[in-house]
Amino acid sequence: MSLLTCHNLSKSYGKTLVLNDINLEIPSGKIIGLLGPNGSGKTTLIKLINGLLMPNSGEILINMKPVGINSKKVISYLPEHSYLNFNMKVNELIQYFSDFYKDFDKEKAYQLLKKLNINAKDKLSAMSKGMKEKVQLVLVMSRKADLYILDEPIGGVDPATRDYILDTILTNFNKEASIIISTHLISDIEKILDEVIFIKNGQIYLYGEADELRAQKGKSIDEIFREEFKC
Amino acid sequence: MLKKVLKYDLQSMGKSLFPLYAALIIMAIILRLLNLVADKLVLIEIIYGFMLLLFVLLMVGALFYTFFIAIKRYYKNLFSNEGYLTHTLPVSASSLLVSKTISAFVYLIATSIVMILALMIAIDTSQIFEILKQGIEIMALSMKVSNSTIIIFSILFIILGYMSYVLMVYAGISLGQIHNNNKLVFSVVWSIVLYYISQIISIVMLGVMVVLINPELIDMINQNSPAPDEMNQIIIFSFITSLILIGIYYIISHNRLKHLNLQ
Amino acid sequence: MQWSFNNDRPIYIQLVENLKLFIISGTYKPGEKLLSVRDLAALAKVNPNTMQKALTELEELGLIYTERTNGKFVTLDSKLIQKCKEKLAKEKSFIYLNDMMNLGFSKEETIKYLNKEEK
Numbered sequence: 001m002s003l004l005t006c007h008n009l010s011k012s013y014g015k016t017l018v019l020n021d022i023n024l025e026i027p028s029g030k031i032i033g034l035l036g037p038n039g040s041g042k043t044t045l046i047k048l049i050n051g052l053l054m055p056n057s058g059e060i061l062i063n064m065k066p067v068g069i070n071s072k073k074v075i076s077y078l079p080e081h082s083y084l085n086f087n088m089k090v091n092e093l094i095q096y097f098s099d100f101y102k103d104f105d106k107e108k109a110y111q112l113l114k115k116l117n118i119n120a121k122d123k124l125s126a127m128s129k130g131m132k133e134k135v136q137l138v139l140v141m142s143r144k145a146d147l148y149i150l151d152e153p154i155g156g157v158d159p160a161t162r163d164y165i166l167d168t169i170l171t172n173f174n175k176e177a178s179i180i181i182s183t184h185l186i187s188d189i190e191k192i193l194d195e196v197i198f199i200k201n202g203q204i205y206l207y208g209e210a211d212e213l214r215a216q217k218g219k220s221i222d223e224i225f226r227e228e229f230k231c
Numbered sequence: 232m233l234k235k236v237l238k239y240d241l242q243s244m245g246k247s248l249f250p251l252y253a254a255l256i257i258m259a260i261i262l263r264l265l266n267l268v269a270d271k272l273v274l275i276e277i278i279y280g281f282m283l284l285l286f287v288l289l290m291v292g293a294l295f296y297t298f299f300i301a302i303k304r305y306y307k308n309l310f311s312n313e314g315y316l317t318h319t320l321p322v323s324a325s326s327l328l329v330s331k332t333i334s335a336f337v338y339l340i341a342t343s344i345v346m347i348l349a350l351m352i353a354i355d356t357s358q359i360f361e362i363l364k365q366g367i368e369i370m371a372l373s374m375k376v377s378n379s380t381i382i383i384f385s386i387l388f389i390i391l392g393y394m395s396y397v398l399m400v401y402a403g404i405s406l407g408q409i410h411n412n413n414k415l416v417f418s419v420v421w422s423i424v425l426y427y428i429s430q431i432i433s434i435v436m437l438g439v440m441v442v443l444i445n446p447e448l449i450d451m452i453n454q455n456s457p458a459p460d461e462m463n464q465i466i467i468f469s470f471i472t473s474l475i476l477i478g479i480y481y482i483i484s485h486n487r488l489k490h491l492n493l494q
Numbered sequence: 495m496q497w498s499f500n501n502d503r504p505i506y507i508q509l510v511e512n513l514k515l516f517i518i519s520g521t522y523k524p525g526e527k528l529l530s531v532r533d534l535a536a537l538a539k540v541n542p543n544t545m546q547k548a549l550t551e552l553e554e555l556g557l558i559y560t561e562r563t564n565g566k567f568v569t570l571d572s573k574l575i576q577k578c579k580e581k582l583a584k585e586k587s588f589i590y591l592n593d594m595m596n597l598g599f600s601k602e603e604t605i606k607y608l609n610k611e612e613k
Binding site for chain 1: 232235238239243246307308312313314315316318319320321322323411490491492493494
């Protein structure tokens with residue numbers, strides 16, 4: 001059974017068509033790269049799946065059900081910018097997440113924070129941008145969701161933080177769930193991907209297994225991407 | 232889930248409003264103490280005058296500030312970056328909206344109560360209450376109802392007024408989100424548009440009532456001589472108008488929350 | 495020993511190569527129990543699915559075996575390990591000789607070079 005299905009999905013902002021007739025079926029148990037240059041429609045697709053935008057036409061099903069309270073229960077979403085209230089302390093945020101998400105594992109969150117040497121009594125506003133991003137990732141990965149959607153999780157972070165993020169994603173990945181990672185920084189991330197989706201001008205350009213593509217073309221995903229998207 | 236949403240809305244607004252309440256009460260106490268010794272020293276009298284001015288300003292500002300905090304919470308929690316989290320919680324649009332409405336209501340009442348308390352602490356209010364009481368009695372007599380009816384209706388009137396303004400701005404902000412750019416500007420524009428529409432609706436409703444229910448009303452308004460029955464009708468009618476407006480605002484906001492456009 | 499990859503070739507094939515090398519070189523001894531798929535994947539910093547695929551391949555080659563409840567173990571068949579080792583040695587030698595030939599050295603000259611190389 002497919003975990004996420006998109007049927008003839010289209011979205012425009014005013015007259016600009018951002019997503020054009022997207023069809024997708026994503027199974028469980030995979031790490032999937034949603035790859036495309038800036039402005040290709042990655043974030044729009046992600047927002048539609050999360051119910052933050054409404055499609056102009058087409059439908060999205062998660063576990064065969066439409067986007068709504070039930071889909072929100074099983075999707076853990078990391079947006080590309082911060083979405084936390086900076087006036088809250090880390091432990092308040094943990095309480096907030098565990099109040100609303102039944103699948104949130106408090107202990108795991110505290111464990112991950114401890115590794116980062118983050119004091120749970122600190123207010124978010126007192127933290128650096130990088131720290132805030134890590135807290136956000138910890139909160140998102142401490143859920144036992146069916147689908148994790150991470151929008152540009154490694155955009156604009158230093159190499160050490162990037163390694164930490166990739167490690168956290170890998171060690172928290174389980175067979176029952178899938179992870180969609182959107183990014184344009186492919187070489188940093190391709191090693192951990194099962195499957196890749198290339199998205200170009202609002203359309204799915206290619207969807208395949210990462211290792212198969214490498215074998216077929218004798219090139220890295222990054223190189224294949226660069227060739228396909230040459231200006 | 233409503234309970235949990237409400238808990239965080241109340242908490243968050245409380246963080247901004249409790250300092251205001253503390254300031255009002257502390258200032259009221261200082262005023263009372265200064266008053267006791269004011270006539271003994273010119274300097275203290277000057278300080279007292281200054282403090283009194285500040286107190287009045289704070290009192291005037293308190294309700295506006297409460298409105299502002301309620302509206303800010305609505306905008307920030309639902310339509311700023313924070314909205315990305317709020318709207319990916321497994322919570323229905325109506326829970327979010329009802330919680331925002333209740334929390335605004337709770338704090339507007341709380342602010343009003345604190346204001347009255349502060350006033351009672353700051354100055355000798357027995358005279359004010361005496362005047363108020365006389366006013367109520369005169370109204371009760373002229374409208375042929377009991378004193379308590381007047382009090383209850385006045386309070387209801389104030390609350391409905393509060394809430395219709397809060398919900399009007401909520402709806403205005405919600406409508407502002409339809410636009411793909413300048414959402415904040417359009418939120419203000421839509422709030423103003425809704426204000427004028429509500430004025431028009433009120434007038435139309437009045438007209439409808441005059442024509443359908445009691446043609447004599449128009450004479451009364453012209454002659455400016457309130458008769459008890461007509462007065463009651465007008466009051467009940469304006470209640471109904473407020474309720475209808477609140478209903479319309481709620482439906483608009485709810486509809487927008489169900490069709491998000493977070494960009 | 496370190497895990498090493500590049501992104502140009504399928505990751506699972508490179509994992510198979512890495513693991514083979516660990517077994518041949520004795521980093522993983524015959525009969526030794528392997529870490530779980532998850533832990534191995536974490537060590538190599540790759541996707542557990544890919545690691546699973548590589549281990550399946552090694553199992554088909556007979557270099558590891560599964561005990562149903564206990565996990566995966568390195569084969570006790572030292573002959574098979576030896577055979578793998580020789581095959582790899584042959585491959586490496588072939589590549590080296592080929593490279594030297596391209597530089598214009600004969601086999602004998604190449605051997606001389608090798609003897610001169612101190613280690």
